[in-house]
Amino acid sequence: MESEGDEASHQHPKRNKPTSSAPFSSTSVQDSSSEFPVLPADLISEILFKLPVKSHLKFKSVSKSWLGLISSPKFVKSHINISSDNNSLLYDHVTKAIDFDFPPNKSNKSSIKAVGSANGLIYVVLGHSDLFLWNPSIRKFKKLPSPRIVFLYMYGFGYDELNADYKVVCLTQKVYDDDSRYNVDKIYSLNNNSWKRLDEFRIGKLSNQTGMFVNGKLRWENTTKHFGCYSDWDVIFIDLADGRWGEMEKPFYSEGKLRFEPCLGVLENDLSMLCHHLGSHADVWVMKEYGVKESWTKMFIIKYPYDNMGYSVFGPPFCMSSEGEILFRNDSVFMIYNPNDDSIRFPKVSNFGPLVEATLYIESLVWLFVANGTTNATTSKDTKFTDEDIRVINK
Incomplete structure (x- = not known):
């Protein structure tokens, strides 16, 4: 209902523990000069909710946690609710x-x-x-x-x-x-x-x-x-x-x-x-x-x-x-x-x-x-x- 997605090219020397509000870990990226802020798990969920199905099929291969999230009944239902509110059909002649x-x-x-x-x-x-x-x-x-x-x-x-x-x-x-x-x-x-x-x-x-x-x-x-x-x-x-x-x-x-x-x-x-x-x-x-x-x-x-x-x-x-x-x-x-x-x-x-x-x-x-x-x-x-x-x- 898939294309392959690429794993992130950076290594992660340190990861936060998974939060209780989402089924996957928040992620931070760090190099020798700076550390990027942590991206909260809830924010990742909100971003993914608004993406088209084609993107979801690619992102399933990013990690097991993302696969579990996108395949979960809660995620599927939330995505349906957002799709139902998208009234873009009549914009173009x-x-x-x-x-x-x-x-x-x-x-x-x-x-x-x-x-x-x-x-x-x-x-x-x-x-x-x-x-x-x-x-x-x-x-x-x-x-x-x-x-x-x-x-x-x-x-x-x-x-x-x-x-x-x-x-x-x-x-x-x-x-x-x-x-x-x-x-x-x-x-x-x-x-x-x-x-x-x-x-x-x-x-x-x-x-x-x-x-x-x-x-x-x-x-x-x-x-x-x-x-x-x-x-x-x-x-x-x-x-x-x-x-x-x-x-x-x-x-x-x-x-x-x-x-x-x-x-x-x-x-x-x-x-x-x-x-x-x-x-x-x-x-x-x-x-x-x-x-x-x-x-x-x-x-x-x-x-x-x-x-x-x-x-x-x-x-x-x-x-x-x-x-x-x-x-x-x-x-x-x-x-x-x-x-x-x-x-x-x-x-x-x-x-x-x-x-x-x-x-x-x-x-x-x-x-x-x-x-x-x-x-x-x-x-x-x-x-x-x-x-x-x-x-x-x-x-």
């Missing part, structure tokens, strides 16, 4: 995509779906049978065991903080004669490296294939009734900690008819919802306080961008930059909305084909461990899909 080699090599044409990401791990579905967890930063992947579901209809991926576990949800639906639907789902635990069957839960028709992960839960839009081309709907969720299903309140909106069913998303770690109004605009709602219906707030009203084919419909927001600009997916390209002047622009991304799937991604050192503390992740080096590349734009 022209961005270059980065190619990542993703195994395994496939001779047949298979659809590639990036279902979601959490802490730098990306859940990838190849066709309907091959499931992977992948960390592009450290070039490691893990193929998951088969969930033994005939047809994977919906997906979800997230981090169970209560149990410190990464989990995948795969589900399909059974439709009965009275048109009632029940989900048939399984949940995968990375800690246990196994799937578990969950209880059935009566639902309508789920609109989005990918569950939106917020606050330890995956959510889908659930269509319950149909009125012509319009539908009544609610939001259902599954708690990754205990595997239980539930429902949550949607915002109240009364401004005319909606063109489509609302789309769920995640904006700044909060649940968001995009409502398209016929031929005019879309609203972006955000739930400011999780689980509280009254906290749903209409954040933005965005007029449809027009082109030669008429107005263009865009998907839910992906993220917000430190300047307040918001990234959307507009059909096969990206769209950036600036709420300060109500402007819309379409960034150029070189080395990048038509957009099919998109998910947010941050650099991380998260390793694919299993319950016994060992890893069976595989390094990706020289293998690629033969039908298409996966290209990633870092957050």
